[in-house]
Amino acid sequence: MKLKKEFSVLLFIGLMMASIILSGHIPRVEVLAQSSKRVKGIDVREDINWSEVYHLGYRFVFVKATEGVNWAKPGFEKRVEDARRAGFLVGVYHFGLPVDKEGNPLNKAKDEAESFLQLAGNYLKEGYLRPALDIEDIKHPKLGELHPELLGKEKLAQWIKEWMDTVEGKTGVRPILYMNSFLFYFLRDSTIVDQYDIWIADPINREPTSIDFPETGGWKTWAFWQYQRDVNLANGKADLNLFNGDETELRKFIITPAKNFDIVLVIDRSGSMGDIWQGEMKIDSAKKSAEALINVILPGNRIALITFATDAHVDVHLTSNFDAVKNAISKAWPGGYTNIGEALKEALNELETGIGVMKAIVFFTDGHITTGMKEEDVLEGPVKEAIDKKIKIYTIGYGDPSYLREEFLRKMAESTGGKYYYASDSFKLENIFIESGLRTTGWKIESTFTGSVKEGEIVKAGTFNVAFGTDSIRVVLNWKGSNLDLKIYDPLGKEINFTAPNVIYSGDVKPEYVIIKNPLAGPWTVKVYGKIVPQKEEYYVWISTYVLPSAQAFSIHGYVPLLILSLIFLLIGIFTWRSISKKSLNNKL
Incomplete structure (x- = not known):
C-alpha cells in the first residue's frame, strides 16, 4: 500500500x-536580469596590448571612433580590427558635442549622426556590438568645460533622440546611450527615459563585488557600467566596465541580420481627393487613417511616405522617426491627375534601400489611372517586379466605387500575396489602414470583433483561443470618436494588468493596443468599456499573434x-x- x-x-x-x-x-527570464556572472570589458581611446587584456579576463571593448562632425579618432579602425583578432566582442562609440563651454548649442544632432555613419559605418554591421552615443560632463582639451545639461532637459533629450533616430533609421540598429549618473538623473523625467539600453559612468575606483551596482538616476535598469576610469592596463590606458549579465546575454547586443519591417505608405493626392465623401474631404480621411496605421507600427520598424498625383514624390525616406512621417502626411494637399504606375515605381525604388526582412507597400487611391502607365503596363512592369522581389502590395480603394478600377487594384495586390480592401466610409478606412499596418509588420490576424457600447457599459467583445507556442498576442481597439478602453482576461479569468512586465500598452491613444508576451494557452476574453461616450459608440477589435516556429517555445526559453x-x-x-x-x-x- x-x-x-x-x-x-x-x-x-x-x-x-x-x-x-x-x-x-x-515565467521566462528577461535579458538584463541581475546576474552573478557579470562580464568584464573595457573602453579605449588609445592603443593597448589586446592579447594581454584578453588574458586578464576582459571580453568586450568599445572603441572611440568619432567626435562631433567630420572628425575620426586616428587609428580607431586598426584598434577595432586588432581587438577582434584577439577575441573581443567589439563596438564603436561617438562622442557627442551638443553644447559649447557657455552651454550654447554647438552641433546639430543629425549632422553628428550622419558624420558618424559616414566615418564609422563599416562597424555598424553584423558581428559587431551595437554602437553607443557618449554624452557627458567633461573638461575637453580644446573646447574647455562642457556641460550638456546647460542645453535644458527637453532640448538635450531631443538632441539625443534625433541622433539615435538618425542612426537607427539608416541602419536598423538601436544605439546604446552612455552618460554619467548625474545626466541620467537630470533626464529621469524627460521624454527619453527608459527608451534605450544604457551605459552608466559611475566610478567607484575599485573592483566591484557581486552586490555593487551603479546609480541609475531613476532609470529602470542598466546594461553596461563604467566603474573605473583611466586605469593603467597592458601597456596602455583603459576604462573598466561590467556588463549586467553573462556572456550569453552579452551576445544579444551583437548586431544580427535585420529582423525589422520596411513599409512604404503611398497616398493619392490627386484633385479628386479634395472632394467631399460621407461629410469629409477625402484627403482628410486619408490623413487620419494613415496616422492610425502609424500608431500600430512598433518601434524598430521603418516607414517611408510617397504621395502622388500627376507625379510621385518621396516625402519621407524610410525612417523609424514616425513623428516625421505624420508631420509630412499632415501637409499633403490635393491637385493633379492620378499616376499609379509612377507612384508604384517610386515605392519599389525606396524599398531598394530597405534592410527589413519583410518589405511591403500600402497603396491608397480614390480613383483610376488618368496619366502615365496603362493598367496592363503597371501589372507587367512594377507589379511583376514586386512579385520577383517578394514585396507584398496592399491596395485600398476609397469613395465612389464607380470611379475605382477595383479589379485592377485587386490584381495589383493579390498577385503579390497582398490583399485589396474597399472602404465605403472613413471609419472603415481607418480600420483597413490599421489592419494593413498589422499585416505588414508580421502580425497574423486571428479574429476580429465589432459592436457598440454606451457610456459606463462594459460589453464582451468576444473570446479567442491562444495555442501553445504562441510568443505574443496583440489586441487592438479602434472606435469612431469619444474614448473607449480595453479589458482583457486570461484563461483563468484574471484581468490583465497593463503595467505588468510582460505587457506592452500603447497608452490612452487611438487606436489602443495591448501586447501580451508569453500568454497562457487557452480561451481569452476581450471586453470593451465605454469610458467617455456621449452616445452609443461603434468599436472594432483585432486579435493577432506571433507564433514561435514549430511551437518550440519551451526549448527556446529554458x-x-x-x-x-x-x-x-x-x-x-x-x-x-x-x-x-x-x-x-x-x-x-
Whole structure:
C-alpha cells in the first residue's frame, strides 16, 4: 500500500509539471536580469596590448571612433580590427558635442549622426556590438568645460533622440546611450527615459563585488557600467566596465541580420481627393487613417511616405522617426491627375534601400489611372517586379466605387500575396489602414470583433483561443470618436494588468493596443468599456499573434530542465509501479 501511495504521488507530480509546462504558464527570464556572472570589458581611446587584456579576463571593448562632425579618432579602425583578432566582442562609440563651454548649442544632432555613419559605418554591421552615443560632463582639451545639461532637459533629450533616430533609421540598429549618473538623473523625467539600453559612468575606483551596482538616476535598469576610469592596463590606458549579465546575454547586443519591417505608405493626392465623401474631404480621411496605421507600427520598424498625383514624390525616406512621417502626411494637399504606375515605381525604388526582412507597400487611391502607365503596363512592369522581389502590395480603394478600377487594384495586390480592401466610409478606412499596418509588420490576424457600447457599459467583445507556442498576442481597439478602453482576461479569468512586465500598452491613444508576451494557452476574453461616450459608440477589435516556429517555445526559453525533471518523476513512478507489480506477482506465486 505504501508503494502504491508513493507511485500515485510521483505520477501526480510528474503529470502536473508536464501540464504546467505545456500550458505555457512558466515565467521566462528577461535579458538584463541581475546576474552573478557579470562580464568584464573595457573602453579605449588609445592603443593597448589586446592579447594581454584578453588574458586578464576582459571580453568586450568599445572603441572611440568619432567626435562631433567630420572628425575620426586616428587609428580607431586598426584598434577595432586588432581587438577582434584577439577575441573581443567589439563596438564603436561617438562622442557627442551638443553644447559649447557657455552651454550654447554647438552641433546639430543629425549632422553628428550622419558624420558618424559616414566615418564609422563599416562597424555598424553584423558581428559587431551595437554602437553607443557618449554624452557627458567633461573638461575637453580644446573646447574647455562642457556641460550638456546647460542645453535644458527637453532640448538635450531631443538632441539625443534625433541622433539615435538618425542612426537607427539608416541602419536598423538601436544605439546604446552612455552618460554619467548625474545626466541620467537630470533626464529621469524627460521624454527619453527608459527608451534605450544604457551605459552608466559611475566610478567607484575599485573592483566591484557581486552586490555593487551603479546609480541609475531613476532609470529602470542598466546594461553596461563604467566603474573605473583611466586605469593603467597592458601597456596602455583603459576604462573598466561590467556588463549586467553573462556572456550569453552579452551576445544579444551583437548586431544580427535585420529582423525589422520596411513599409512604404503611398497616398493619392490627386484633385479628386479634395472632394467631399460621407461629410469629409477625402484627403482628410486619408490623413487620419494613415496616422492610425502609424500608431500600430512598433518601434524598430521603418516607414517611408510617397504621395502622388500627376507625379510621385518621396516625402519621407524610410525612417523609424514616425513623428516625421505624420508631420509630412499632415501637409499633403490635393491637385493633379492620378499616376499609379509612377507612384508604384517610386515605392519599389525606396524599398531598394530597405534592410527589413519583410518589405511591403500600402497603396491608397480614390480613383483610376488618368496619366502615365496603362493598367496592363503597371501589372507587367512594377507589379511583376514586386512579385520577383517578394514585396507584398496592399491596395485600398476609397469613395465612389464607380470611379475605382477595383479589379485592377485587386490584381495589383493579390498577385503579390497582398490583399485589396474597399472602404465605403472613413471609419472603415481607418480600420483597413490599421489592419494593413498589422499585416505588414508580421502580425497574423486571428479574429476580429465589432459592436457598440454606451457610456459606463462594459460589453464582451468576444473570446479567442491562444495555442501553445504562441510568443505574443496583440489586441487592438479602434472606435469612431469619444474614448473607449480595453479589458482583457486570461484563461483563468484574471484581468490583465497593463503595467505588468510582460505587457506592452500603447497608452490612452487611438487606436489602443495591448501586447501580451508569453500568454497562457487557452480561451481569452476581450471586453470593451465605454469610458467617455456621449452616445452609443461603434468599436472594432483585432486579435493577432506571433507564433514561435514549430511551437518550440519551451526549448527556446529554458523549459527543457523542467521537462526533464517532470520526466524523471514519471520514470520513477513507472519503476515504482513495476516494483509493485513484481512484488504482487511473487506474493501470488
